[in-house]
Amino acid sequence: MSDTRPPEPDVAAWTDAYFNRSKGIVRKFGDVAVTYAIFMRRPVLSAPRLMIDWLEAMAAARGISVGIDLRYPEGKWVGAGEPIVYLTGPFEHLVDLETLFLQKLGAACVAAYNADVMCTELPKVAFLGFDARHCAGTDMAEMMAYAASVGSSRARRKVGAVGFVGNATTATAHYFGQDRGLGTMPHAIIGYAGSTLRAAEMFHEAYPDEELTVLVDYFGREVTDSLEVCRAFEALAADGRLSVRLDTPGSRYMEGLDPSIAYAVLDRNAPESIRGYRSEAELRHLIGPGVSAAAIWMMRERLDEAGFGEVRIVASSGFGPAKCRVMAIAHAPVDAIGTGSFLPEDWQETYATADIVEYDGEARVKIGREFLLRK
Numbered sequence: 001m002s003d004t005r006p007p008e009p010d011v012a013a014w015t016d017a018y019f020n021r022s023k024g025i026v027r028k029f030g031d032v033a034v035t036y037a038i039f040m041r042r043p044v045l046s047a048p049r050l051m052i053d054w055l056e057a058m059a060a061a062r063g064i065s066v067g068i069d070l071r072y073p074e075g076k077w078v079g080a081g082e083p084i085v086y087l088t089g090p091f092e093h094l095v096d097l098e099t100l101f102l103q104k105l106g107a108a109c110v111a112a113y114n115a116d117v118m119c120t121e122l123p124k125v126a127f128l129g130f131d132a133r134h135c136a137g138t139d140m141a142e143m144m145a146y147a148a149s150v151g152s153s154r155a156r157r158k159v160g161a162v163g164f165v166g167n168a169t170t171a172t173a174h175y176f177g178q179d180r181g182l183g184t185m186p187h188a189i190i191g192y193a194g195s196t197l198r199a200a201e202m203f204h205e206a207y208p209d210e211e212l213t214v215l216v217d218y219f220g221r222e223v224t225d226s227l228e229v230c231r232a233f234e235a236l237a238a239d240g241r242l243s244v245r246l247d248t249p250g251s252r253y254m255e256g257l258d259p260s261i262a263y264a265v266l267d268r269n270a271p272e273s274i275r276g277y278r279s280e281a282e283l284r285h286l287i288g289p290g291v292s293a294a295a296i297w298m299m300r301e302r303l304d305e306a307g308f309g310e311v312r313i314v315a316s317s318g319f320g321p322a323k324c325r326v327m328a329i330a331h332a333p334v335d336a337i338g339t340g341s342f343l344p345e346d347w348q349e350t351y352a353t354a355d356i357v358e359y360d361g362e363a364r365v366k367i368g369r370e371f372l373l374r375k
Contacts, residue, residue, distance in 0.1 A: 115151025129167030131340030
């Protein structure tokens with residue numbers, strides 16, 4: 001758990017040198033009680049738990065008391081420049097923690113915001129967090145799992161969304177009420193097996209009690225291979241325990257699709273999605289290559305025509321807030337989405353900032369940051 005990483009003996013090695021210098025100055029000339037205001041420069045969701053847990057662990061290790069005035073509880077929307085939390089404590093013991101407590105806040109708040117947008121746009125869809133392999137180490141992987149759970153919880157409260165139901169790793173599954181990571185097979189198992197059907201058979205033989213989700217894009221025969229797997233596992237299909245996962249790369253169209261057919265598919269199922277003006281990015285998500293709304297609708301049509309109406313569709317590949325918004329416009333019949341794209345795209349937007357706004361109870365802050373003063 002991140003509440004002890006880094007531990008107290010390692011803090012000095014991981015913090016900015018000028019904060020360590022500041023600690024030495026304050027120790028030499030006398031400590032004062034200070035209050036930090038922590039804020040971000042863009043709207044976010046408050047996701048402070050990992051930061052607060054770590055601060056409380058550090059306070060206990062140092063034998064000090066830190067006052068935590070949380071102005072925006074977990075899951076609340078925060079405007080740009082609004083202090084999320086005020087921290088009060090001895091300057092000597094807080095100054096060298098700033099680098100590390102800021103690291104534990106900013107990215108989590110942005111990722112939580114993105115996760116909330118995605119779940120709110122598609123409230124009937126279950127989301128799975130596939131972000132771990134895109135994270136820069138285990139600390140970030142935990143932070144992102146936590147953030148997805150915060151955004152998901154907000155979407156549940158707001159619109160009754162299904163939200164995130166699990167993620168890929170057991171270490172962070174508890175954030176989603178699970179005791180283990182979820183997932184069936186990567187593309188490598190399809191290549192290993194030599195066919196999509198044989199990969200499905202191998203998985204089922206190895207894990208007979210598990211639900212089966214089969215990747216169907218490896219050989220570029222999404223429809224053909226999906227139907228072959230459905231026929232081979234008719235009992236699982238009828239029981240709703242079989243899913244096909246679309247992960248078609250953006251370099252090609254799903255089997256049987258091209259631009260004109262994609263338009264026709266949407267015209268049959270969601271005509272309003274292609275009637276008005278759409279940006280180039282929206283059109284790509286609607287009728288372009290890869291896992292488009294048209295691809296999902298076409299897969300649903302083919303499964304239903306073959307009598308496999310209970311087979312579910314899982315989609316992955318680039319499902320961030322913008323793509324989810326387009327899927328909502330097209331009423332795409334997707335049952336679950338595997339995503340890592342709630343991760344912040346612009347890392348500059350994740351920078352949390354702290355300024356001291358009180359010294360021994362006297363309000364004082366650098367010119368231009370008066371908006372941070374405690375009201």
